[in-house]
Structure formats: C-alpha cells, structure tokens
Amino acid sequence: MVDEITFIEQLQNERTKEQAFRKLVTTYKERLYWHIRKIVISHDDADDVLQNTFIKIFRGIDNFKQESQLFSWMYRIATNESISFINKRAKERNVDISDHQQHLTSNLSSDSMFSGDEIELILQKAIKTLPTKQQLVFNMKYFDNLKYKQIAEILETSEGALKASYFHAVRKVEEFVKKNVQ
Amino acid sequence: MNRNRKNIEAYLNSNSMDENQFSVPENYFNSIEDSVLSKIIEEQLPGKLTYNVPDNYFESFEDRLFSNTEFPKKETKVIRLKSKILKMIPTAAAACMLLFIGLNYFSNTEKITFETISSEELELWFNDSNFEENSINLLEFTDADFTDTDILEDDTSINDDDILEYLNTINNTTLLTEIES
Numbered sequence: 001m002v003d004e005i006t007f008i009e010q011l012q013n014e015r016t017k018e019q020a021f022r023k024l025v026t027t028y029k030e031r032l033y034w035h036i037r038k039i040v041i042s043h044d045d046a047d048d049v050l051q052n053t054f055i056k057i058f059r060g061i062d063n064f065k066q067e068s069q070l071f072s073w074m075y076r077i078a079t080n081e082s083i084s085f086i087n088k089r090a091k092e093r094n095v096d097i098s099d100h101q102q103h104l105t106s107n108l109s110s111d112s113m114f115s116g117d118e119i120e121l122i123l124q125k126a127i128k129t130l131p132t133k134q135q136l137v138f139n140m141k142y143f144d145n146l147k148y149k150q151i152a153e154i155l156e157t158s159e160g161a162l163k164a165s166y167f168h169a170v171r172k173v174e175e176f177v178k179k180n181v182q
Numbered sequence: 183m184n185r186n187r188k189n190i191e192a193y194l195n196s197n198s199m200d201e202n203q204f205s206v207p208e209n210y211f212n213s214i215e216d217s218v219l220s221k222i223i224e225e226q227l228p229g230k231l232t233y234n235v236p237d238n239y240f241e242s243f244e245d246r247l248f249s250n251t252e253f254p255k256k257e258t259k260v261i262r263l264k265s266k267i268l269k270m271i272p273t274a275a276a277a278c279m280l281l282f283i284g285l286n287y288f289s290n291t292e293k294i295t296f297e298t299i300s301s302e303e304l305e306l307w308f309n310d311s312n313f314e315e316n317s318i319n320l321l322e323f324t325d326a327d328f329t330d331t332d333i334l335e336d337d338t339s340i341n342d343d344d345i346l347e348y349l350n351t352i353n354n355t356t357l358l359t360e361i362e363s
Binding site for chain 2 (some may be wrong): 022034055
C-alpha cells in the first residue's frame with residue numbers, strides 16, 4: 001500500500017475518494033470486525049456495527065487531522081460504535097451494561113457462530129465480568145496483540161495506566177477461569 | 183584471552199553504556215512489574231477466540247456496505263434557488279440603477295408638445311375629465327373664436343377621412359340632438 005500520508009490524501013480528494021475508500025475497507029474490514037465482534041458478541045450485531053463504523057469513517061475522513069494513525073482513529077470509531085450499540089441494547093432491555101453482556105455470553109453455548117469448547121466459553125464469560133475499559137484493553141492486548149502504544153492512542157490514555165489496567169484484567173480473568181474450570 | 187577480558191572491562195567502564203544515551207518510555211520502570219506478571223498469567227489462560235462467521239461473509243462485505251441505504255451516495259450538485267437569487271441580487275441592483283438613470287436622463291430628451299399628442303389621446307383626456315359647466319376651463323373655451331373658418335379650411339388639421347371616422351364613432355342620437363337644437 002502507498003504510504004499513509006498519500007493514502008489519506010487520496011481518501012480526502014473527491015476524485016480519488018471512492019476508490020481509496022474501497023481499498024481501505026478491504027484492508028481493515030476483518031481486523032475491525034473481530035474487534036467489534038468481541039464487544040457485541042453476536043455476528044449479526046457485529047455486522048451492523050461494522051457497516052455503521054465504515055459509514056462514519058467515510059463521512060468523517062475529510063476531517064481526519066492525522067493527529068493519530070489512521071488505523072488507531074478507525075479502531076476508536078469502531079470501539080465507540082460498539083459501546084454505543086451495547087448501551088442502546090441494554091437500555092432497551094432496561095438493564096445495566098454488565099448485566100446485558102453477561103446475558104449475551106450466557107447464550108453463547110447455543111450460538112451457532114461460536115464453536116469454542118467449554119474452557120473458551122468460560123474465558124468469554126470471565127472477560128464480560130470486567131469493567132468495560134478493562135474488557136477493551138484485554139481484548140486488544142490478549143487477542144489482537146496490539147502494542148500498548150497503539151492501545152493508548154486508540155483509547156486516548158497513558159501507557160502506564162493501560163499496563164496497570166491490563167494486569168488487573170488478566171488477574172481477574174485468571175481467577176474466574178480457575179474457579180469455574182473443574 | 184586476558185587482553186580480550188581487559189577490552190570488555192574497558193568497554194563496560196567506558197561512557198558508551200551511559201544510561202543517558204538510551205531512553206525508555208515514560209514510567210516504563212514503574213509499570214514493568216505489571217507487564218511481566220501479565221505475561222505470566224496470560225500463558226495460563228485458555229486458547230484463542232473461536233467465533234465463526236457465515237461463509238463468504240468478508241468476500242461480500244463491500245457489496246452490502248455500498249448498497250446500505252445509510253451509505254452516502256455520490257453527491258449531485260444541487261444549485262439551490264435561494265443561493266441563486268442571492269447571487270443575482272448585485273446584478274439586479276445594478277440593472278435597476280441603470281434603468282433609473284436611463285429613464286431619467288435619456289427618455290426626457292424628447293419634448294412633449296401639443297403636436298405630439300394624438301387627437302385620440304386628447305379626446306380620451308377630455309372625456310375622462312370631469313368638467314363642470316361653470317368651471318374656469320370651460321369658460322376659457324368660450325373666448326375661442328369658432329367662427330374662424332381657418333379651423334375648417336385647414337386641411338392639414340382635419341381631412342375628410344377624419345371627419346368620416348369621427349361621425350362613425352360618435353353616438354348618433356347625440357348628433358341628432360345637436361342638429362335639432
């Protein structure tokens with residue numbers, strides 16, 4: 001791919017925007033999908049949120065100021081879209097967000113789009129017991145192998161705070177798994 | 183061998199390993215325990231994510247995205263009537279000024295004289311005006327010398343055709359009344 005500055009210029013130029021945007025979707029759709037899926041759990045919801053994320057990216061690309069990497073900026077949009085989505089769903093069910101997430105994971109064993117064994121199911125349940133920010137950090141570090149620097153840029157927080165947050169998250173997850181695995 | 187050891191010692195003692203020549207991220211040493219312990223725990227956690235997606239989901243994603251009704255369509259340039267009118271205001275103002283100047287300075291060059299008024303216009307004016315019998319205007323007419331034959335003889339002012347047309351247009355009963363009296 002051309003260097004990022006040139007690519008952003010193509011995305012912001014009316015003449016080349018559409019073609020460059022297609023390239024952007026092809027490059028990032030899978031990474032963003034998995035990031036969203038881990039938050040919203042269901043495939044259908046993840047599909048809706050991913051489409052909304054790309055629509056927001058398309059609408060907002062002209063105002064992208066390059067203060068962060070393009071990838072971090074898109075990840076941030078995807079994160080915000082996913083959190084707004086589950087908040088909305090929790091509101092509709094008249095429950096708080098953590099209750100709603102636990103409800104989602106409790107249905108996972110019957111979800112045809114989840115093929116994990118028992119221990120993987122327990123891991124998912126463990127993650128959903130964490131506060132939202134720790135869940136995000138855990139997913140991005142443990143599953144996506146992102147660097148703390150990138151996560152800090154996406155969540156707009158310091159690296160030190162992230163490391164502490166991740167440490168608390170893995171410890172809680174470990175405790176939950178140990179307690180629930182026979 | 184001994185010389186090599188000395189070289190290494192000299193290198194280690196030299197300033198090349200001065201800590202100031204390297205930098206670490208801010209608060210790196212404050213959070214290193216968290217990072218190391220996290221890694222140890224991570225290794226004890228179960229496998230990776232096992233979510234699935236439907237067949238060909240990613241391959242067909244772009245088609246569904248671009249046909250999404252929410253996706254911004256290519257904008258066609260719409261010239262709004264309001265902006266068009268606003269753009270025309272200075273032109274219209276200039277045109278009005280020119281028209282005003284033109285009417286005031288150029289149209290008045292043609293002097294209006296009694297000759298330029300057609301007989302039809304005069305007739306209309308006279309019929310429309312509400313003269314009373316005792317009005318000064320009518321009295322002034324009485325001073326006119328209607329016996330002056332020049333009025334009738336002057337063929338440039340009234341010709342036969344004009345008279346004929348006049349007789350055809352006026353009310354016949356009025357004419358009869360006038361003749362009888």
